[in-house]
Amino acid sequence: MSDKCERCNERPATVHLTDILENHEKQVRHLCEECAASEQDGPVELMGMLSSAFTPAESVKDPSGLRCDECGLGYMEFRARGRLGCPQCYEVFRASLEPLLEKIHGGSQHVGKAPDESSAVDRSRERRLVELRRDLQASVREERYEEAARLRDELTRFEAEEAGEASAEPSVAAVAADADASDATPDATSDVGEGDAGESGSDDADR
Amino acid sequence: MRIAESFDGDGVSGGEWLSTRGTDSDIVISSRVRLARNVRAHRFAVKADAEQRRAIEEELRYALGRVDFDEEMVYLDLEKASPIDAEMLVERHLVSRELARGEGPRAALFAPSETVCVMVCEEDHLRLQVLRSGFELDAAWRIADDLDDRIARRVDYAFSSRYGYLTCCPTNVGTGLRASVMLHLPALVYSKHIEKVFQAGSKMNLAVRGLYGEGTQALGDFYQISNQVALGLSEADVLERLNRVVPQFIDYERRLRQALLDGDRARLEDRIWRAYGVLRAARTITSEETLELLSAIRLGVNLGLLPSELTIESVNELFITSQPAHLQKLSAGKMEPRVRDVARANLLRKKLGAL
Numbered sequence: 001m002s003d004k005c006e007r008c009n010e011r012p013a014t015v016h017l018t019d020i021l022e023n024h025e026k027q028v029r030h031l032c033e034e035c036a037a038s039e040q041d042g043p044v045e046l047m048g049m050l051s052s053a054f055t056p057a058e059s060v061k062d063p064s065g066l067r068c069d070e071c072g073l074g075y076m077e078f079r080a081r082g083r084l085g086c087p088q089c090y091e092v093f094r095a096s097l098e099p100l101l102e103k104i105h106g107g108s109q110h111v112g113k114a115p116d117e118s119s120a121v122d123r124s125r126e127r128r129l130v131e132l133r134r135d136l137q138a139s140v141r142e143e144r145y146e147e148a149a150r151l152r153d154e155l156t157r158f159e160a161e162e163a164g165e166a167s168a169e170p171s172v173a174a175v176a177a178d179a180d181a182s183d184a185t186p187d188a189t190s191d192v193g194e195g196d197a198g199e200s201g202s203d204d205a206d207r
Numbered sequence: 208m209r210i211a212e213s214f215d216g217d218g219v220s221g222g223e224w225l226s227t228r229g230t231d232s233d234i235v236i237s238s239r240v241r242l243a244r245n246v247r248a249h250r251f252a253v254k255a256d257a258e259q260r261r262a263i264e265e266e267l268r269y270a271l272g273r274v275d276f277d278e279e280m281v282y283l284d285l286e287k288a289s290p291i292d293a294e295m296l297v298e299r300h301l302v303s304r305e306l307a308r309g310e311g312p313r314a315a316l317f318a319p320s321e322t323v324c325v326m327v328c329e330e331d332h333l334r335l336q337v338l339r340s341g342f343e344l345d346a347a348w349r350i351a352d353d354l355d356d357r358i359a360r361r362v363d364y365a366f367s368s369r370y371g372y373l374t375c376c377p378t379n380v381g382t383g384l385r386a387s388v389m390l391h392l393p394a395l396v397y398s399k400h401i402e403k404v405f406q407a408g409s410k411m412n413l414a415v416r417g418l419y420g421e422g423t424q425a426l427g428d429f430y431q432i433s434n435q436v437a438l439g440l441s442e443a444d445v446l447e448r449l450n451r452v453v454p455q456f457i458d459y460e461r462r463l464r465q466a467l468l469d470g471d472r473a474r475l476e477d478r479i480w481r482a483y484g485v486l487r488a489a490r491t492i493t494s495e496e497t498l499e500l501l502s503a504i505r506l507g508v509n510l511g512l513l514p515s516e517l518t519i520e521s522v523n524e525l526f527i528t529s530q531p532a533h534l535q536k537l538s539a540g541k542m543e544p545r546v547r548d549v550a551r552a553n554l555l556r557k558k559l560g561a562l
Contacts, residue, residue: 071254083330085254087247087365087373090380097377101370104378106412107439110371112382113352119359129368134441162368 005032015077036080068092111137129158208272208316210282214292214536222299222321222338225523229341233509234457236389236429236523237300237338240347242355243374243383244333245365251375252328257311264312264328270361271316271325276354278318285313291541294532300338302326323354330375331383333358342453344386344446352442371438381438386446388453389418393428393506394463397478404430404456411452412436418498427498427526432456464510479507486555487562491548497529497555517559525558 005013011032066075069092073085078093090097101108111134114127132155139148224237245251249263268282285293285306293307302315306329317324326334335358337351365373372383379385395401408415414433417425432453434445467475482503486492505522507513527533534550535542542550556562 071250073254081253082377083253083375084251084373084377086250087245087367090367090370090373100377101380101438105381105436105438105440107436109369110367110381110438112371112384112441113355114368114371115359115364115366116356118356120361120363123366126366126368130371 003030005035006030007035008032011035014074015080033074033076033080036077063093063096066092066096109133125162129155129162132158208276208280208282210268210284212284212287214283214288214295222301224300224322224338224340225520225527226340227519227523229339229343231457232341232519234391234460235342235453236391237340238342238344238347239300239339239385239387239389240337240344240351241385241387242335242351242372243331243379243385244335244355244358244362244372245374246332247363247365249332252330252332253375260328261312263332264314267327267332267362268314271327271358274357274361276318276323276357278320278323280316280318280323283315283317285309285315286311291532291535295536296324298527298530298532301336303329303334305329323350325354325358331379333362342388342457344388344449348386348442348446378435379437382440382442382445384437384442384445385433386449387431387433388449390430390432390453390456390460391428391502391505392430392456392460393502394460394467396428397467397475398463400459400463401425401430403459404432407452407455408432411448413449413452426495427502429502464506468510475510476512479503479510479512483507483513483559484562487559489552489555491545492552492555493544493548494530494551497551498526501526501529521558525555529554 003013005011006029011034013030013032015031015033015036063075067073068085068089070088071085073089073092075093075096078084078089078096084090084093098108110130112130114130115121115123116127117124132151136148136151136155139145139151227233229235229238246263246266249255249266250259252260252263255263271280271282283292283296285302290307293302296302296315296317297304297307299321301317301321301324303326306313306315306326309329311328313326313328315324315326322338324336324338326336335351335354337347337354339347339350367373371381374380374383392401392404395404405415412435414431414435416431416433418427418429418431432449434449436445482500486497486500486504501522504513504517505519508517508519508522528537529551531544531547534547534554537554538550
């Protein structure tokens, strides 16, 4: 992209900030990462948290050169905007993210819902991990320490296994193909439109 | 699923949530549950270029078309819809301003009853919302949870066992849940106690916002209370916290209403009747003034101080239909603010019975 940063007029503009003005008009500014990072008028609340969460003491290695190879988001741009670019960013920026998540939520691990067994892709292992963590949290809260210790060991073992297999995770298509068409729920009253005629199984080609 | 390019919900009535069927609906207008979800294989909207955004929207349109919903849903293509139609959805609290005023491929999928709406290609790929009349957070959650399961059969969500549902903004990651209630708190405002709601909210880690969500003013004495934490707490914990705190605000408002009646009834009645008088007599009126006066009337109806033929439901409706986009839709065209103020006064006189 040949567009130059509006502020320094030197480096290429890779950050596109949209400001909502008082009168609800939108203003888009095109900046380079360095200038964007020095902007003070971003979403104030989050910016404050970001700058304090990113104190050098908390990130031993300098993260400023980090970049997500999936979406191209750079660390400085993430810092300027407080937004991530894609699911993979959560892994790429993990070291800086965790203290930030702690600060925002008071926790950095999920204990809520996970996609159930009917979901488009099998998530049973991920679900099991979240369940273990939730049970652990509950047993600590209710002072059932023996059970907590057992759950903690199981969780550690499970996480280690997960880490070992992380690289083997298949890359799946965004939308589940028609893999589940045959076991569709019986009450699926198909509101058949023109496009749906082939749903019963003739479009297997894309599997 | 029916694909539409214009919003033809009749301009007069609003969604089911405007009814007064829910619990505590004298004070709690509505309960809302929102879930933020993204598709695993795609970039978040902020990092997606025009072509990628189109691909995401098309994929989601196809996937959502195959989800088994309870009602026939309308998929409103907001790239093609008129700005007035998009703004009407904001006024009805179906979509955010960001989605309505955004650019490029984006859509709103909603049920005709307006209890369910899915925003497509907002900050997150999908934002599921369930809206219920009154204080009904648990019921709203059950519907949202079920809707989420149904969509998950067709869409491979970005989910990690460590961080939960991955979202564009780290404030939403985890459950992706924002549960909120919209409260009408005129007595707290009149008695200058509203600051206490803000203080109590922040102590409990709950956000207090204005009528249209983040960064908006508390017009018409309406306040939204919602959770701020999405990670490290389960959905049940989040709802439990709100279910514990909100009744205290409701109780506080009720006691102050009674105190106003006991303390200086004449002054309270005067305030309410003047509001009623202005709304039935004005020849031109802004939407801000309308919200303020309708708030007084709503309080008057709840306290039985106004004629009984005036119902809360009809007042709730006026809050929506007197808004700019609704007025313009009714008159079938764009109107300058000055013309709108005249049209608004006409509508109010007609609905409330002219003096």
